[in-house]
Amino acid sequence: MLLPQINQPGDLKKLPTDQLAPLAQEIRQFLIEKLSATGGHLASNLGVVELTLALHYCYDSPKDKFIFDVGHQAYVHKILTGRQDKFDTLRKYKGLCGFVKRAESEHDVWEAGHSSTSLSAAMGMAMARDLKGETNKVVAVIGDGALTGGMAFEALNHIGHEKKNLLVVLNDNEMSIAPNVGAMHNYLSRVRADKHYLRAKDDVESLIKKIPAIGGKLARTAEKVKDSLKYMMVPGVLFEELGFTYIGPIDGHDLPKLMETFRQSDNIEGPVLVHVVTTKGKGYKPAEADSHKWHGISPYKMESGKTLKSAGNPMYTEVFGKTLIELAEQDERIVAVTPAMPGGSGLMEFASRFPNRMIDVGIAEQHAATLCAAMALEGMKPVFAVYSTFMQRAYDQIVHDICRHNANVMFAIDRAGFVGADGETHQGVYDIAFLRHIPNMVLMMPKDENELRHMMKTALDYDKGPIGFRYPRINALGVPLDPVLRDIPIGSWETVREGDSCAILAVGPMVQTALAAAELLKSSGIQASVVNARFLKPLDENMLTELADRGVKMLVMEEASQAGGLGGAVLEFYASRGISHAEVRIMGVPDCFIEHGSIKEQQQEAGLTAEHAANLAREIVTGSRLELKTGLPS
Numbered sequence: 001m002l003l004p005q006i007n008q009p010g011d012l013k014k015l016p017t018d019q020l021a022p023l024a025q026e027i028r029q030f031l032i033e034k035l036s037a038t039g040g041h042l043a044s045n046l047g048v049v050e051l052t053l054a055l056h057y058c059y060d061s062p063k064d065k066f067i068f069d070v071g072h073q074a075y076v077h078k079i080l081t082g083r084q085d086k087f088d089t090l091r092k093y094k095g096l097c098g099f100v101k102r103a104e105s106e107h108d109v110w111e112a113g114h115s116s117t118s119l120s121a122a123m124g125m126a127m128a129r130d131l132k133g134e135t136n137k138v139v140a141v142i143g144d145g146a147l148t149g150g151m152a153f154e155a156l157n158h159i160g161h162e163k164k165n166l167l168v169v170l171n172d173n174e175m176s177i178a179p180n181v182g183a184m185h186n187y188l189s190r191v192r193a194d195k196h197y198l199r200a201k202d203d204v205e206s207l208i209k210k211i212p213a214i215g216g217k218l219a220r221t222a223e224k225v226k227d228s229l230k231y232m233m234v235p236g237v238l239f240e241e242l243g244f245t246y247i248g249p250i251d252g253h254d255l256p257k258l259m260e261t262f263r264q265s266d267n268i269e270g271p272v273l274v275h276v277v278t279t280k281g282k283g284y285k286p287a288e289a290d291s292h293k294w295h296g297i298s299p300y301k302m303e304s305g306k307t308l309k310s311a312g313n314p315m316y317t318e319v320f321g322k323t324l325i326e327l328a329e330q331d332e333r334i335v336a337v338t339p340a341m342p343g344g345s346g347l348m349e350f351a352s353r354f355p356n357r358m359i360d361v362g363i364a365e366q367h368a369a370t371l372c373a374a375m376a377l378e379g380m381k382p383v384f385a386v387y388s389t390f391m392q393r394a395y396d397q398i399v400h401d402i403c404r405h406n407a408n409v410m411f412a413i414d415r416a417g418f419v420g421a422d423g424e425t426h427q428g429v430y431d432i433a434f435l436r437h438i439p440n441m442v443l444m445m446p447k448d449e450n451e452l453r454h455m456m457k458t459a460l461d462y463d464k465g466p467i468g469f470r471y472p473r474i475n476a477l478g479v480p481l482d483p484v485l486r487d488i489p490i491g492s493w494e495t496v497r498e499g500d501s502c503a504i505l506a507v508g509p510m511v512q513t514a515l516a517a518a519e520l521l522k523s524s525g526i527q528a529s530v531v532n533a534r535f536l537k538p539l540d541e542n543m544l545t546e547l548a549d550r551g552v553k554m555l556v557m558e559e560a561s562q563a564g565g566l567g568g569a570v571l572e573f574y575a576s577r578g579i580s581h582a583e584v585r586i587m588g589v590p591d592c593f594i595e596h597g598s599i600k601e602q603q604q605e606a607g608l609t610a611e612h613a614a615n616l617a618r619e620i621v622t623g624s625r626l627e628l629k630t631g632l633p634s
Contacts, residue, residue, distance in 0.1 A: 417472045
């Protein structure tokens with residue numbers, strides 16, 4: 001066994017090169033075994049085993065900087081940098097992070113859970129290196145999916161202009177999470193398919209050098225001939241024209257060729273782009289056959305590839321997808337828009353039913369938002385289906401192009417609240433804070449899947465501007481679904497439990513937590529009412545005024561940032577009305593990043609449990625409380 005001998009990259013360099021291929025097989029088997037128990041990003045990591053081995057063999061981490069875009073493909077890097085003994089804890093609470101994590105290792109120099117940042121980071125590190133007079137290498141590994149993100153194009157443009165020494169490894173596996181779309185994807189496909197590329201490039205460059213240097217009009221003609229020859233015969237010319245030396249495409253599973261190429265690139269001045277073609281899921285037949293499913297997988301049986309996830313109620317995402325089909329059958333204006341997440345956003349069946357009304361723009365949230373604004377202004381009903389964490393990337397467009405135009409865009413905000421194993425980069429806890437203060441925005445969240453369906457109907461019928469409904473990454477409650485959808489009055493809350501001691505105002509999954517807290521309070525003789533505060537903007541001002549006038553003490557609960565959230569909105573309302581007699585306490589996600597683990601563990605860490613809510617409500621009513629532990633530092 002070779003893998004147990006590798007605890008740091010220096011151990012890898014001690015192996016003769018003919019032992020690297022057997023080591024690659026051991027790493028694949030290690031990943032397949034470990035992830036069968038923990039789940040995680042399997043397919044992407046199986047595809048980069050040889051690539052990561054070659055990088056660590058040829059370069060000297062952490063002196064040389066490896067920057068992995070997104071981090072989905074960094075498990076092999078973690079294995080080679082002293083963390084293989086921690087893989088049983090992968091994505092578990094207080095365990096190994098599923099992404100690159102600076103706090104874990106000196107070899108993790110950049111961390112990201114969102115795509116298309118690696119090239120900008122690489123440029124920043126290369127510029128810092130040169131300013132400090134250092135000589136280390138900077139290597140960015142970016143996938144073809146991430147390369148479709150606008151930020152990556154901005155970085156390519158700047159890198160090509162500055163001519164800094166850095167290496168970009170384009171890992172081309174034809175996938176991000178879903179199959180890639182767009183002109184860049186088609187361009188790379190043409191390059192990838194050209195078996196005669198390298199020879200053609202050499203022949204063309206040789207031919208161009210033989211064209212004599214001549215003056216005047218003839219010289220300009222000769223330059224045009226040179227350019228025409230390059231564009232006809234050299235598919236990689238796009239990157240060459242951007243200022244890179246382009247090498248590839250090469251087989252990303254051919255270790256000798258990879259190492260030869262990296263050594264070759266070290267002798268080239270300026271930025272180099274090495275185009276590597278890999279197979280996502282390589283070495284494990286189920287993952288190779290369906291790399292979309294195996295991008296992020298729950299625990300599974302190794303032999304069959306069958307997932308171990310127990311059957312339960314449908315996810316909120318599934319309810320959204322099915323309901324959108326119902327609405328689209330009734331209204332031809334509905335168009336679904338997704339930034340490279342048709343499967344994750346529950347839109348695969350919608351795409352099959354309405355292919356002309358399904359738009360996947362690739363990893364381009366900013367473009368998606370402005371596209372939706374323009375479609376809405378032309379009378380369509382665009383539904384921007386996006387994860388809360390990815391919507392952050394389109395903030396300016398939401399303000400400038402959607403809300404300022406008062407465009408009638410429907411936001412389907414998935415993964416709102418805690419997301420579990422993906423952790424801090426993916427938590428959907430900030431969207432309330434950055435959406436509710438924008439003029440013209442309406443924002444709501446359901447207590448269950450039935451209410452989600454009615455909210456979607458409400459959003460469809462609403463014609464006064466942008467409106468969003470947010471929903472969590474959990475199984476729905478399994479409540480009966482009303483056969484007829486109806487509108488919910490904008491800005492209306494509902495009391496789901498009566499009580500006269502205090503009121504717990506909760507939103508989304510916290511409504512169930514609040515109901516459980518109310519049950520706990522009964523043993524203390526405290527009768528708490530529970531309010532489903534389903535509209536985050538506008539608030540139910542009538543109910544808030546009535547609660548204050550009755551002297552009801554209130555607790556606001558939300559699985560979202562406490563700063564700028566629903567609790568803050570309630571306090572702002574009372575302050576703006578000069579209502580000083582209202583007594584309000586708030587519970588939300590505190591001012592820190594909550595790391596990976598189960599959603600239940602994340603709620604416990606943030607103190608968002610029935611026990612904590614009952615304890616705080618007890619203090620509001622009686623003035624005393626128990627000391628309960630959270631996972632947060634005191």
